[in-house]
Amino acid sequence: METVSENRCFGGVQGVYKHASSVCKCDMTFAVFLPAEAAHGPVPVLWYLSGLTCTHENAMTKAGAQAWAAEHGIALVFPDTSPRGADVADDDAFDLGQGAGFYVNATQGPWAPHFQMWDYVTAELPDLLASQFALDMGSQSITGHSMGGHGALTIAMSLPGRFRSVSAFAPICHPTASDWGRKQFTAYLGSDHALWQGHDATLLMQKGGFDGPALIDTGTDDQFGDLLGTEHLANAMAGRRQEGTLRLQKGYDHSYFFISTFMEDHITFHAEALYQ
Amino acid sequence: METVSENRCFGGVQGVYKHASSVCKCDMTFAVFLPAEAAHGPVPVLWYLSGLTCTHENAMTKAGAQAWAAEHGIALVFPDTSPRGADVADDDAFDLGQGAGFYVNATQGPWAPHFQMWDYVTAELPDLLASQFALDMGSQSITGHSMGGHGALTIAMSLPGRFRSVSAFAPICHPTASDWGRKQFTAYLGSDHALWQGHDATLLMQKGGFDGPALIDTGTDDQFGDLLGTEHLANAMAGRRQEGTLRLQKGYDHSYFFISTFMEDHITFHAEALYQ
Numbered sequence: 001m002e003t004v005s006e007n008r009c010f011g012g013v014q015g016v017y018k019h020a021s022s023v024c025k026c027d028m029t030f031a032v033f034l035p036a037e038a039a040h041g042p043v044p045v046l047w048y049l050s051g052l053t054c055t056h057e058n059a060m061t062k063a064g065a066q067a068w069a070a071e072h073g074i075a076l077v078f079p080d081t082s083p084r085g086a087d088v089a090d091d092d093a094f095d096l097g098q099g100a101g102f103y104v105n106a107t108q109g110p111w112a113p114h115f116q117m118w119d120y121v122t123a124e125l126p127d128l129l130a131s132q133f134a135l136d137m138g139s140q141s142i143t144g145h146s147m148g149g150h151g152a153l154t155i156a157m158s159l160p161g162r163f164r165s166v167s168a169f170a171p172i173c174h175p176t177a178s179d180w181g182r183k184q185f186t187a188y189l190g191s192d193h194a195l196w197q198g199h200d201a202t203l204l205m206q207k208g209g210f211d212g213p214a215l216i217d218t219g220t221d222d223q224f225g226d227l228l229g230t231e232h233l234a235n236a237m238a239g240r241r242q243e244g245t246l247r248l249q250k251g252y253d254h255s256y257f258f259i260s261t262f263m264e265d266h267i268t269f270h271a272e273a274l275y276q
Numbered sequence: 277m278e279t280v281s282e283n284r285c286f287g288g289v290q291g292v293y294k295h296a297s298s299v300c301k302c303d304m305t306f307a308v309f310l311p312a313e314a315a316h317g318p319v320p321v322l323w324y325l326s327g328l329t330c331t332h333e334n335a336m337t338k339a340g341a342q343a344w345a346a347e348h349g350i351a352l353v354f355p356d357t358s359p360r361g362a363d364v365a366d367d368d369a370f371d372l373g374q375g376a377g378f379y380v381n382a383t384q385g386p387w388a389p390h391f392q393m394w395d396y397v398t399a400e401l402p403d404l405l406a407s408q409f410a411l412d413m414g415s416q417s418i419t420g421h422s423m424g425g426h427g428a429l430t431i432a433m434s435l436p437g438r439f440r441s442v443s444a445f446a447p448i449c450h451p452t453a454s455d456w457g458r459k460q461f462t463a464y465l466g467s468d469h470a471l472w473q474g475h476d477a478t479l480l481m482q483k484g485g486f487d488g489p490a491l492i493d494t495g496t497d498d499q500f501g502d503l504l505g506t507e508h509l510a511n512a513m514a515g516r517r518q519e520g521t522l523r524l525q526k527g528y529d530h531s532y533f534f535i536s537t538f539m540e541d542h543i544t545f546h547a548e549a550l551y552q
Contacts, residue, residue, distance in 0.1 A: 009533035061532065064340040067540075223285070234339070256284035256337065264343075 001132055004029065007082040010070035017132075023116040023124045024083040030125065031056040032133060037073040042136035044274035045129070046079045046145045046267065049121065049148030049155075050182075053099045055162055056080050059145070064260040068267035074274060075135055081147065083114035084134055095180065096187055102175075103151030104199050106188035115188060122162075130172065141270040142252050144261055147168040149177060149216075153201035153233075157210050165273035167215040167266045169259045170222055173204040174229035181191070202229065205236035214244030215269045219252030277408055280305065285313040286346035290336065293408075299392040299400045300359040306401065307332040308409060308546045309342050313349040318412035320550035321405070322350045322543065325397065325431075327422030328456075332356050335421070339538040344543035350550060351411055355397055359390035371456065372463055378451075379427030380462035380475050391464060398431055398438075417546040419443040421535055422500070425492075426451060429509075433486050441549035443491040443542045445535045446498055450478040451506035469472035469539065481512035490520030491545045493538045495528030538540065 003102035004016040016114040021028040037043050046069065056078045059065065069076045080087075082101035089098035101117035125152045130137045144152035149171025156166035175181020176196045184253050196202050213236070218230050220264045234246050252258040278444040280292040297304040313319050322345065324335050332354045335341065345352045358364075358377030365386035367373035378395035406413045418439045420428035425447025433443035451539020454471045461472045473479050490513070494506050510522050528534040 007529055007531050008495070008527040008536045008537075014533050021453070062337050064343060064531075067340060067343075067536070068543040079346070175527050207474075251284040253283055255283050259281040259338070260343070261284075261286045 001128065003225060008115045009033065010066045012038065012066070012070055014066060019128060021083070021120060021124060023119045024114050026085045026088055026114055026150070027078055028083065028120065028233060029045050032129070032135060033060075033062045033069055033274050034074040034100055035075065037072045037077060042134045043073055043075050044139035045075045045077060045103045045137065045141070046274070047079070047140065047149040047151045047152070049079065049103065049142070050081050050093060051144075051145030052081070052095050052149075053144030053146050054081050055099070056159070059255070059259075062256040065267065066152045068112065068264050071089060072267060072271035074267065075274060076100070077125075079125055082117060088114045096156050096184060097179040100147065100184065102147060102184045102188065102199070103155065104185070104188050106162070109188045111188050113274060118155075120215050121151065122159060137166060139274045141165040143171040143266055143270070143272055144171065146254065147172055150201060152275055154199050157201070157204040157208065158198060163212065164276065165213050165215070165270050166210055167261065167269060169266070170224070170228060170254050171201065171233075172228055173233035176200045176203065177232070178227050178229050180224070180227040195233065201212055202232040202236045205233060205240065209240050209242045210244075212243070213269070213273060214242060215266060217249055217266070218247075219249050219254065219258050222228050222254045223232040224254050253256040277404065279345065286342045288340060288342070288346055288363050290312065292332065295404060297359070297396060297400060299395045300390050302359045302364055302390055303362045304359065304396065305356055307336045308405070309336075309345055309352040310409060311346045311349045311351065314410040318410045319349055319351050319523065320415040320417070321353060321411045321413065322550070323353045323355075323397075323416065323418040323428070325355065325379065325418070325420030325424030325427040326357050327424050329370050329474060330357050330424075333337070334532070335535075337534065338532040339539055340541065341539050344540050348547035350543065350547060353405060354403075355401055358393060363489070364390045367549060369417070372460060376460065378423060378460045378464065379431065380461070380464050380473070383494075384464055384466045387464050397427065398435060415440060415550045417441040417550055419445070419542055419546065421445040422530065423448055423456070426477060427502040427545050430475050430480060432516070433477070433480040434474060435486065436487050441489050441491070441546050442552065443545060444485055445538065446494045446500070446530050447477065447492060447506060447509070448504055449478060449509035452476045452479065453508070454503050454505050456500070456503040462502070475550065478508040478512045481509060481516065481518060483515050485518045486520075488519070489545070489549060490518060491542060492520070492522045492525075493525055493542070495525050495530065495534050497527055498530045500530050501512070
């Protein structure tokens with residue numbers, strides 16, 4: 001693992017690191033914020049999975065998360081959203097290929113060799129983090145935005161016991177019924193829809209839900225609202241009496257101005273679960 | 277004036293606007309954050325002047341200022357750092373020409389026609405803002421970063437009565453004695469050093485200081501520390517018993533991770549003066 005940069009930030013350190021990923025078969029970059037408390041022992045971890053087109057950098061610089069993570073003594077992890085590089089397959093569309101990994105393990109065509117973001121985020125990167133940083137891997141929570149909200153929700157529900165709490169900002173809620181999902185699942189996973197179901201938050205919520213509290217915020221003026229399918233997840237959450245809160249925030253859109261506005265709420269929510 | 281974008285943010289609106297500037301003789305873009313209170317009447321104003329290479333956008337997206345401005349009901353103004361466009365003179369160096377206006381009115385060579393940032397920030401833009409937004413122009417304060425900290429300090433000291441308080445993040449403190457200053461003043465103002473003195477915070481502090489409180493934060497690990505000349509301003513502030521605080525923040529550098537860490541302190545500081 002190589003240190004790309006480290007900057008003092010809210011009493012802790014905002015670092016960017018690079019490593020050779022064996023599951024993605026390319027160099028991967030990620031960012032970690034360590035609060036001051038990490039100098040004295042392992043701290044709880046909040047994962048932030050980013051949306052389409054993003055790298056590790058967008059949320060690190062624009063979400064305003066470090067202020068609240070520092071207040072609660074929590075580390076933040078910002079993975080990239082896909083494998084990268086000249087050798088990695090890509091597509092001209094912004095919503096397929098590099099920057100659009102969708103947090104699945106691709107089985108199809110040119111994507112399969114590198115696009116293994118599920119395994120990267122749930123196995124390889126956690127193992128690396130546990131070995132390199134003062135993190136309490138027994139106290140983890142997860143959040144994300146848009147495609148990353150989809151990732152956070154599907155990963156949290158698929159790995160019972162791993163995460164204490166889950167939240168999402170404007171998540172893609174029902175990708176098997178959305179143009180943000182069907183296109184990518186067809187490309188990465190193929191046409192067998194049975195394989196898609198483990199990557200759809202609404203279907204997972206109907207099936208088993210999440211074994212902890214959930215918090216979801218989506219703007220009433222989200223310009224991608226029809227692609228998110230929030231109503232399906234709302235129905236599924238209420239239907240199975242999932243412990244959680246789903247808020248439609250008046251006037252907010254899909255931007256980081258929306259995310260940063262509600263970041264304090266989300267980190268406070270996770271802190272309660274992480275310190276239980 | 278044309279609206280480029282408006283996003284809901286911390287209960288208010290983060291807007292970006294464009295207008296034809298008569299003093300800079302080009303289109304200029306700026307950003308304004310209006311807190312929720314602005315819907316009911318004029319609110320106090322905090323100017324944020326940015327550093328080298330920045331546009332209106334950097335601080336708007338990375339400084340985390342809206343959270344605290346919203347808490348105190350204060351508007352934020354983020355001007356650009358220079359005139360822009362294909363017709364505007366430029367230089368290959370990052371610290372001269374577009375993105376490096378240094379908050380002066382150029383009198384020399386190819387710069388003079390457009391590089392009138394002093395007049396733009398102190399006259400044209402305030403007039404436009406007063407006519408277009410619910411701002412209480414009787415209650416203004418000013419801050420900035422690096423070159424923008426230089427701008428904030430020199431403008432505040434040169435316009436007694438205009439600003440209630442001044443602050444700066446890692447400001448260029450003594451440009452007439454620094455490579456961040458001599459080069460640009462020679463290019464924009466010519467070789468008559470007498471004309472430079474009105475644009476040097478240390479010299480202005482020695483001469484008359486600021487008629488209100490001042491707050492300055494600079495990191496002990498600022499990678500441009502030698503160019504900033506903080507020691508000269510510290511000497512001048514203490515020498516004339518300027519009301520104010522100068523803090524050297526251990527381990528922090530010149531980045532927005534530093535700025536965002538101390539933004540709450542700065543806005544709280546300005547709020548006290550703005551609501552007196």
